Amino acid sequence: MVTLRQLERHAGLNELTQAAAAECVKSIVGVQFRNLATVGGSVYGRFGFSDVLTFFMAVNAQVELYHRGLVSVEEFAQLPDERDILVRVIVPRRPQQVAYLSRRNTRTDFPVLACCIAQSGEGVRCCIGARPGRAVCLTDEKDILSGGVTPETAKAFGDYVSQTVKTGDNLRASGEYRRRIAGVLARRALIQLAER
């Protein structure tokens, strides 16, 4: 079992993801909680609020399930609940740029919205979590970013995310608020990647 704290402190994974692995868990309750909660528990539960699921989906990780075998996290998130066992989570080791941002009402609360963007040879993967439903992955299917990331194209992509992502209401925020925040976080994450 790997705890969220181990994910947070793992030098190799954080080098590979420019510390997005640490960023995605740092606001989860507290250090003591993250020493107990496990990556497997977060991923297998496919909780709507999961920061961890959003992160692994963006970096295009796979899960190995005892019965079903290898499945991408993106596909796994859409599967119905089945009795299976999560054996491991596999993160592709490839050059990529990753940025993770979340909006929270208070520092250690569940996210109101989470956004993780990973840019690699296969293009941009923009995952939106805490919609409040399970995380989903958007790609640049309209080629908004094909000429590179500028403040203008980042804004255009953010608008596309806002218009495309399905959000809902719950106790923490309305769907309308989340829709707007999704676009803002996507734009900021892209700018963060471009400024590195």
Next chain:
Amino acid sequence: MRIELNLNGKPLQAEIQPDTLLIDLVRKQGCYSVKRGCETSNCGACTVWMDEQPVLSCGVLAARAAGHRVVTLEGMQGEAEEFAKFLAAQGADQCGFCNPGYVMNAMALFRENADPTEEEIRAYLAGNLCRCSGYESQIRGIQAYLAYKQGKGAAQ
């Protein structure tokens, strides 16, 4: 079921139920510093160390502690007392309920990072809730303690 663990440096054999929580086991052993605050793994009042890592004892099955080293504030008296004086000097102790968990987690921070920035202190202690204060006095107390420790280190 019967388990063996090490509690505050001493071997302990205990008869537990499969659903016994670590907080109940250690309190039954007289470690009353371990407080039941929220019982939903959110407030940090029940913080103990398991193999030098701070964990929430209300979120750990006692069975999971079998074979491990558990330390509560009762096992840290000298070091904890020295640090607690710095918190008290800043008026950080009000009702005192969060204090043992706060001290245990702060000690874990000092082990991991002997010279934390204010941001690192706040991030590490974000999971320790205090409903009396606004955390400012705790931060001052920690910084004063660290300055004292570093000064002492430099003087030696």
